[in-house]
Amino acid sequence: MSASFDKFFDQDGNIREGVLTGNTWLKLLTDTDNVYVNAERLDSIGSLSGKETLMYVMRTLDILDEISSEKELNKQEKDVIETVLKWSEVAKGGLSKERNEWRKKGYPIDIHNIASAEIYKDETGDDGLIYTLIKTHGVIGQCIRGEISVSANKELLAYRKYNALDMKRLLLVLNECIIRAVSDKIWDSVKVSTKSLIDNIVSGELTEFSPQYRLQRLCPGEMEFFGSDVDFFAKEIFPKYELWYFEAALSSFDMGQIRTILTNTVKEIEISGQEVLHLNFKPLADSLLYDYEGKKHVNVYKKRIIEKYLLDSSVQNVDIDVKIENKSAFVDFKFSKVCEKLIEFCVEAERSGLLTFEKSIIVLYDMFGFRRDAFDRLNNEDKYLMTMNNVSASTKDSIIDYVTGESVVDVGSGGGILLDKLEGKFPDKQIIGTDISTNVIETLDQKKHREGHKWNVLVHNFVDSTMEREVGSIIFSSILHEIYSYTEGTNGKFDIDSVKLALRNAYDSLGKGGRIIIRDGVKTSGNAVRKIRFKTEAGLDFFKNYVKDFKGLKDIPEEKKVLFIDEDKLTVAGDINFIREFLFTYTWGIESYAHEVQEQFGYFTLEQYREFFEELGAKVIVAKELLEPGYPDNLGQYLNLLDENGNVVEYPASNCIIVAEK
Structure with missing residues (x-):
């Protein structure tokens, strides 16, 4: 825990007696039924404790204590910053009853800096410097990220010279606290830009960043955009709206998809006839993320459905969902119940592991009578x-x-x-x-x-x-x-x-x-024994799954298919035909496993082909077997094939060509 946390809580995490008196900000942050956090900053959705906002505030206070002497803050400056930090997140707290009251008063509680400032003013009656600093809390960072215009800082201009306060130092320390509390790495990357913007504010210059610069900041990394994209943002987005949680929600989409989302959002706003100043993408950011193997991931099933809609808005079962409240448009996508259940099915099947996931998809094939082979025929014919x-x-x-x-x-x-x-x-x-x-x-x-x-x-x-x-x-x-x-x-x-x-x-x-x-x-003649020595445990795991799932080779007694599995030596032994079927399934990899394990590739030996056609009265003019060269080339990376005595042997034939003439 942090030093600031220890001031207010005991070692068991219980709030110390009497500390809530005179600390309404702390009561709102601790006594809350609202979990509000930017999922972009989480490693795992499942790690949410409900105390994220409280702990964030405590980190900001710790950083303030750490750097106040170094930055030579006087007592008044430190007190101002400390008060701002304590109150700047309170709109994320409170109980449902309190939050409903804030909404009735028109506080935009999802634009938490503005709402927090109003809550602070209600409690203290102060609408001066601290109120203004709370109201503009985080705005400098949003400007640097390209989300809002520089002019959003205009209320700070009235306090450029304020009593004994050094406003440049005060703003720099305040922003270091709020940004470093998210990530030291982020602070290191933006501190030069932060200082430069603060210099401009203190000098009274609110020169806007160019649309090109803002778009570059909005879309960091490898996202490609062109002049037409800059023009679109310059005309349709930047002059009209602030953007909240833009990167958190849209970073996995390409620019064409982002423009479609924004265009459709603006259309919905125009249809509503309501005034909107903020486009808030937090609902979409939250709905797109889920945990897989304990780590946060984008829900690819949901995203693919959205992408299909973005290509063709007539696609059923999904549509853009824009809710407007207190001049904010909250953007997400809504899905039909059938679509939601299918997404849920895919997510749960995937969480069971890749093999189980692939086999679960086969359930759909069985239910609906789709043809099945080595390819995914259900979702991509x-x-x-x-x-x-x-x-x-x-x-x-x-x-x-x-x-x-x-x-x-x-x-x-x-x-x-x-x-x-x-x-x-x-x-x-x-x-x-x-x-x-x-x-x-x-x-x-x-x-x-x-x-x-x-x-x-x-x-x-x-x-x-x-x-x-x-x-x-x-x-x-x-x-x-x-x-x-x-x-x-x-x-x-x-x-x-x-x-x-x-x-x-x-x-x-x-x-x-x-x-x-x-x-x-082609099936192999005889009942020789073959061994496999795997080079990794993953190969042995694949084999054990295959033993459990493969239902073919009914003519071979179960006890002879697999003679032993030696986990310590990563070695298995079994009938040559069972080993052959396994080898030519293993070479296709785990992604094709669920399909390939259902098929028996060799069903006739070369001699059985001859006998069958001769019984029909046909003349067999070609009967030859061969080994596709790709099989040993690929499998050699993962295993060695041995005879019963442990000697390396050639792979059995994989294919045959038969020509029978009437």
Whole structure:
């Protein structure tokens, strides 16, 4: 605690007997049900105690005691500053009854320097120097931050020469106390500017800062703005309004978004027809912040919804919220109840940890029947399709060489990159794209008309039916493992019959000489044991989560999937197929975990592919397996793969290419 605090409180934090007598300022700061603090200065929202304002005032008094001798303050000067510091924050205190009375009197209690001055005058009858210093308390700092005009200090001009007081010294000490009590670092950065502005006030010069300078001070750091932005502030904002909590609320937005917020705020003010002198963004600052892992963060879910509204004001479920009281406009955004619940869901899921968060999002997929794969399809279908189109297509290029016949079907066309490649290589063939997602087909259809493609698309699922007419080639590129992982067969998910049914229907859709072309994961033959030695505990944690969450490989007894986990040596051992599935999930990282853990990438060995197609009467003309080079390159950073005896071994094959001809 501080020395000033100890004057008024005992070691248990209880107020000392009799100290409230004659100290109304202290009663208002201690006996309050109002928690008012600039969240910008907090490390954690959860750290709020309700005593922040009181402790801030105590720090200002401590600093005054510390520097009064150094600054050679006389007793009258110190007494004036001490009184100002004690009373300057009282509008943030008081009980609800008192605060309501202040509002009825017209005191703008959220513009706390003005309201505190009026409360002081009510209590003491003084409307002189101390009243004026309370009223202008913090204004110099706001000028330096670009929030208000220099002319807001004009009331100080009447006291430039006041009795035995050195006003320059008095103002400098007062501002050092109030700024250092927030942060010594901030004081170090502004003390030269503070001294310069005080020099001007004492000399009677209230020269305004340029709009360019004010905007630079309002938007510190890397925020970019242009001449049009300076003109906007110079004409629409600076001459009309003081800005409160501007940086605290708006620093995470870009200048275009800030201008939209301000423009919409001004429109609401004009519609109201009320006089407004202050734009107060504290409600927005408070609502945008929350705690994650014990630290304050911007609520990115709420911010993204606001950003969408700022791009298109017709967006439903969110709108700007401007409340006007005592010439102040309080700015925030209001959300529909549905929108608030969704934000709440995302925040709570995130607080459970990233893995739980990703898995919680899957709950929404299950509830609403959205398609699920390695991409976040719920909140950004466009991003999914763009990602699909940007995927390296080297293997896809190679499988195109096996196409035959006059028509070719791309199963699960996604973003359409394979359709484009097929059209480029076979301009005279009929190319058909399919997907089980109506949204994907609609987007592909738009792409077709926008870019002038000849291929066609349709909603189709080979698990359900054959094509309506015979085709020359059918390509399954990284699709069959999704059919295997997500289709609810008679035995639930991970039912090989779903893959067999899709392939039979595809085979029946071929004309004579037609081909099924597969590019997908491959299962490893045999039941060898493989070990993994992780290089970090994070890798072992990932593995333990995978063991708990992965539901595939039903053909392997549970006790054989994982043979042991040695936490001390960061080593695990298990069946080669379980280890292989883990490896090729781990390489995608924790962000994709919730999706990837639901999929079994290898469902047939190379030999099982051969046997199945031969049973159909097909001729297997290509059957080869390969290891994508990116897998060992990436995984080598995090682990070593060993055989049963602890020797380093090569990774099992990850993919295969199968071509079966009718």
